[in-house]
Amino acid sequence: MSMIKTVGVSKTFGALRVLKEVSLEVEQQEVVCIIGPSGAGKSTYLRSLNRLERIDEGKIYIENKLLFDCMNGVNRVKMPLHERNTVLLEVGMVFQRFNLFPHKTAFENVMLAPVHVRKTPMQKAGEKAEQLLVRVGLGDKFNAYPSQLSGGQQQRVAIARALAMEPKIMLFDEPTSALDPELVGEVLAVMKSLATAGMTMLVVTHEMGFAREVADKVVFMFEGAVLEAAPPDIIFSNPIHDRTRQFLQSVL
Numbered sequence: 001m002s003m004i005k006t007v008g009v010s011k012t013f014g015a016l017r018v019l020k021e022v023s024l025e026v027e028q029q030e031v032v033c034i035i036g037p038s039g040a041g042k043s044t045y046l047r048s049l050n051r052l053e054r055i056d057e058g059k060i061y062i063e064n065k066l067l068f069d070c071m072n073g074v075n076r077v078k079m080p081l082h083e084r085n086t087v088l089l090e091v092g093m094v095f096q097r098f099n100l101f102p103h104k105t106a107f108e109n110v111m112l113a114p115v116h117v118r119k120t121p122m123q124k125a126g127e128k129a130e131q132l133l134v135r136v137g138l139g140d141k142f143n144a145y146p147s148q149l150s151g152g153q154q155q156r157v158a159i160a161r162a163l164a165m166e167p168k169i170m171l172f173d174e175p176t177s178a179l180d181p182e183l184v185g186e187v188l189a190v191m192k193s194l195a196t197a198g199m200t201m202l203v204v205t206h207e208m209g210f211a212r213e214v215a216d217k218v219v220f221m222f223e224g225a226v227l228e229a230a231p232p233d234i235i236f237s238n239p240i241h242d243r244t245r246q247f248l249q250s251v252l
Contacts, residue, residue, distance in 0.1 A: 152183030
């Protein structure tokens with residue numbers, strides 16, 4: 001089953017065309033990593049999937065449901081707002097910056113959204129928050145505030161927070177780029193465990209080792225377009241495009 005599908009997605013900021021007819025599909029339980037140089041449009045594409053960026057052209061499907069069919073910035077899909085939002089709630093996202101509430105504990109940060117958005121009873125949301133913090137290796141940090149946590153710990157709280165909404169799809173926008181090098185591994189370990197458990201994941205990353213080891217498919221973007229998409233063994237050992245080869249030689 002296709003969990004994410006885009007057809008001809010384009011986006012312009014002023015005179016700059018940041019996405020150029022991007023077509024991509026992510027199947028159920030598939031892990032897809034998007035790589036490419038800075039400014040390639042990777043993060044903009046990811047943000048367009050959950051409406052953090054509004055696209056100008058193209059179609060976006062989530063779980064085979066057409067949510068956006070845009071022409072000249074106008075969405076031609078007539079759908080009640082609550083219905084569209086219900087579908088988008090199935091898409092969790094983890095950002096470069098952790099965006100935790102600084103005045104809330106790790107436990108409170110994780111349980112807030114289920115209570116206020118999904119209307120989950122407090123007790124059930126609390127039990128789920130505890131389980132998720134244990135799952136990401138923070139069982140001893142329930143009552144810690146973000147300022148008392150390392151960057152890697154904060155990002156793991158952010159992952160637990162996204163998982164608390166019980167999404168069917170997880171988007172990761174360079175989740176390790178703001179971390180000190182020694183903290184990257186602990187976040188990648190959590191992401192690997194999610195992939196092993198069968199979570200559908202679309203990951204924008206500069207971590208080539210993670211992409212090589214965990215991804216089912218690697219997508220190379222350059223100047224707003226998808227240049228190639230293939231299994232990691234092909235992308236890393238025998239890419240089709242010279243630009244892909246140049247990029248990999250520069251980062252590996």
